[in-house]
Amino acid sequence: MTRLLALTVVAGLAAIAWGALSSRARVPLSALALVVSSAGAATLAVRVLATGTNFAWSQTNVLPLGGLDVRLTPLGALFVLVSAVVAIASSVYWTGYARHAMAGRSASASFALFTLSLLVVPMAGNVTTFLFAWELMALSSLILVAHDHARRPESISAARWYAVMTQGGAGAITLALVGLAAHAHSTRFSAIATASTHLSGAVASTFFLFALAGFASKAGVVPLHVWLPKAHAEAPGPVSALMSGAMVNLGVYGIILVGRTLLPQGPQWWWLVVSLLGGTTAAVGALYAATSRDLKRLLAYSTSDNMGLVLLALGASGLSLSTQHPRVASLALATAMVLLVNHSLFKSTLFLGAGAVHAATGSRNMDELGGLSRLMPLTSVTFLVGALAVSAIPPLNGFTGEWLLFQSLLHSLASHDVASVVAGTLAVAAMALTGGLTIIAFVKAFGITFLGRGRTERALGAHEATFSMRVAQGALALACVATGVVPYLLVGVVARGLAGVASPSISGWATLRLSSLSGALTPLFLSGALLGALALVAGWRTLVQRRHGFANVATLEAWGSGRHHQSPQMQYTATSYGEPILRVFDDVLRPDRDLDVSHVVESRYYLERIRYRASNEDVIERFLYRPALALLRAWARRVRVLANGSVHRYLAYGLAALVVILVILK
């Protein structure tokens, strides 16, 4: 197994080096190396999952403070496996995408570094290795977000937000982990976990909250999510797929690591907090996804939404654990993992599809697109699969996750504990609301972008993605279908991943059954029945058409109430599609609307033009971050008085500081 680790790291480093140095065949070769590296990591993870034993390797003299320490647990292996799958698809996709963008040296090297660090983070066995990999991941993705800064000024702003949030988060995580390590006198996670029993409640809670804040910001949890829609939207296609399909997962991994492994005896309120954060995140994410018109921004908010659902399951698991319902706790934890893996699969499919659309049309604004399904047939099918999966439509994989979540919440409500009941009811409400909003968001994303008629020249001039891009999208979409029809493929792997953390909670190959709780589902038979019924009805339709002598379907101009001219601009746009939701949730979203009517000079009864402007900026950014930033700026301006450029004044500050120190230390 050490050889596999070596293969992963060496191939990854080769990819970085080739990306940074070579000028010939830079992208294909470095992508090949990345595929090899990810395949190595995936094989390693599968071995760990299959045997159920940890894989450990360490090298103390590479890094200070405990050195490099790799300790791959089944849980970590689950995350490595998911990251590796997404990474392989993204790397293959990259070879085609590079014709459009992201072919430069810095971008290539950063992409390779990003991929490698994603694979290494869950392998970390001590604080030093973890933080080292975490920082590499943050920095390399930052470079990738900003890689197009010369052409797009927005990407600089996105990168700035991302940098601040990700470094702030990393700071909080560092504080928590280093604090824990200091208490345990060891940087090893295993030592921290055993030492944690001696930790006082308040200290443990402080560390947990710091870690939660840091990891939650990585997972896009409200109110620390503001970077996510910006960075995901600005990053190039394969990078946003990796970010959404692998990087945000690591935020959840961190929360499980700290909350369940390192500090296993946490009080109940930790998980109540997690639940509430999850519910809020899911609702806010879904609302903004339903009202966005930027395709990638929509996908990014939906990532927030899905991470919210994961946290709901995680919270329910923690709450059930503290109320002595271990079966429900195991079920909810398994649910969280299933939701997470599902999300990785369908969201990377969707982001790769969105990248293909962007590459083909140069636009992410759905109001400018339309009718792409005829020009990009395969991309449209894979995007549809992803969209239906995220909407939890059977028989795709999202449905299994949603069903499991409902079961977890149902059974967690069965306890008589107040916190569980309150959190459970809220969670079901949040889950149901986001379910409906997600359907709006993704019917819109697919329908407005791919169906109907092209709204602009850009949309009409689109072309299908290159072969390698199609392969990557198709493989991921197939994975969504396969894990949806036969959920055991997924549930079985998750059960092995949780082997050390929770007891097995779901069983059955064709039929999922909850162990010792009531509940069963059989997507395999259900999809069989659906297919059968579909064939039956299709047969009937063909038969009656033939019997009445109609050889073909009459293609007629779309019915527009007899008006003379129907232009593609008259179709509903993404903005108008989400408008009802914007109105219903007016009080929450507080959109800015502006109607400007100008009349012709001669008569007020004739209009010259009407201009309608609506902006739907993130309400948390507007009412939480902007005022905070303004305050900071005002404060900074006041402080500037202190620095007026006089050297004497600076020397005086130094003297004063010295005096103060002496007084304190006396």
Next chain:
Amino acid sequence: MTFRIAVRALTRRSRDAEILAAPTTLHPSAARLHGSLQVRHVDAGSCNGCELELTSCFSPVYDVERFGARLVASPRHADAIIVSGPVTHNLHEPLRKTYDAMGEPRLVISLGDCAHDCGEFRGAYGVAGSVDDVLAVDAHVPGCPPHPTDIVRVLRSFTGQ
């Protein structure tokens, strides 16, 4: 109040023997319509007299719905269009488009004298011609305005009920 309406409705007797008599002559397409006729109404420039009479066909007095006819919103859903008024220049193209928007087989019923020969409006500057000039008409309801009984009779010759 609901109760009173219900009682009145349930005890109502047929008012008009003529409406209730079974149709004597059937249109040839009645066989394939199986007692169901969906109609899209097109006002090609009528004075709205025909519209009033058509509306009263669906009122409690004449109630043509009991014989299987129904107005629908889209020509795609319709077996027939029922066109009233002379065809004005403005509505010439929309009328054509409505006809083209129907799937096969499709029927055209012209409603009122104007639809047949432009009636009062013959030769007016805004008029392009009668419905017969624009489309092949399958059935005609004469009258200015046509009596609802006549409209019901023509519709029933299609539904056969």
Next chain:
Amino acid sequence: MKVSYVTPLDLAVVVVIVTAALTLWRQSLVASLRALSLQGVGLGVVAMVLGAHRRDPVLVFVGVLVLLIKGAAIPRLISRVVARDHPGREGSPLINIPASLVGAGLLTLLAFGATRGLVALIATPAARLIPFGVATTLIGFFAMVVRRRAVSQIVGLLTIDNGIALTAFLATSGVPLVVELGVSLDVLLAVAVLRVLAGHLHRQFNIQDLDQLRDLHD
């Protein structure tokens, strides 16, 4: 615990809370008054059922009284104001209706969480229903916060009162007759005064929304 007594009690309490929700749900003042009257009836039934169960004729009598005063007299009094001065609906509330309904749901959850200890302490079948009494009070309060009309405010106030009375019935062996009588009459008096005030405001300044009172300040 006898089934014969639990189910009617449960149902009556549910009527009270659902009508409280209805006053938030419907914009029409007539509809919320109808809900209020139903609420009074529900409250009266609660007292009567409890009284019958405890073989306490005084409590039954209180129930009848509550039913008459809160179920009939007070709503009729207010509806006369409405008929005279107010057109039929509440203008746009401060918080839109879906949001305020969600708020009511959250308040009910809160009431449920907050009264768990109390319920466990008393541990009678009637005490299980205490959360709904508290929730009714909270919803009434909430209605007063989000609604503009003077009449809606009175409805909110009465809902608060009903909630308190409900909680009292459920938590103890019932309020002494004198206290309940006093409270009911107090409320009747308060409503009468408010009614006069509202009518006065309306005639004097043509004001229906309490927000407009702020204009008087200047």
Next chain:
Amino acid sequence: MKSTLLWSGIASLAQLIWLVLAGPLALGLMRKVRSVIEGRDGARVTQPLRDLRKLAARQRTRPTDATWIFSAAPLVLVASALVLGALSPLASLHVLMSSRVDVVAVLFVLLLGSVALLLSALDTGTAFAGMGSSRAAMVGAMTEPALLVAILAMSLGAGTSNLARLVDAGVATSTLAGPARILALVSFFIAVLAETGRLPVDNPATHLELTMIHEAMILEYAGPDLALITWGESMRLVLLVGLFSNLALPWGIATSVGALSLGVGLLALTLKVAVVAIGVSLFEVTTAKLRLFRVPELLAGAFLLGVLSVISAVALR
């Protein structure tokens, strides 16, 4: 064992055939009731069947810009309804896969049909269809919370969300009038009205495009496709009404296998659905359609009732 499987198969088949006929007939019944109250005779109850037969004999059409989604949507709609008709406990508790079909699955299979229709509307590339799709999506998104919370409340009482066992739990209890149950059923009923596009949420008989929700989405369909959609929608209505009446009044549903109990079950189901359908149309005649943006208020109310129901289920157990 083998005979049980056989009987489940027969029960499923019987339900399927029943649903195929009951859908259009329920539509005819509801129209009839409406006509009678309006003082008309109205069309015969069997008229929708005639309409379907005639539509099947017409040519299919498609708008110029439509793709395969447009032609697949009616199939998906009907197929999803058929599958649920065979697998949900409507007339008998012992249908195929009855131990593995739960309410959530039913809800999401129904969603499959709804999403197909939403997408098909956008596929036509016309303004009205887009408008209908957007509105229907909004109503659907607002309905789901109420529906799911109501389902949760009902499942809490039985400790499971398996449909057959939920209905069975209703058969077993003597008190049908628990507060949690009543609240959940009211909430569920409002959600059913919204989900099936009845008044006061949507007016199925409107001819004005700007007032349409569901109807606007299907303006482009003709012939057999339109027949499939009308038929599918009516089956969904009957399915939801049937499930509602089985959850509210489970009496008569076949709890054992055998021809007699299945027959009684079908008869009871027909009666219950007819009663609820007549009730719905009586309600429809006496109410006006809500303005589009008042619909969320109605559904938020249904949601609140659901939450109250969950709390009473927990507080009063």
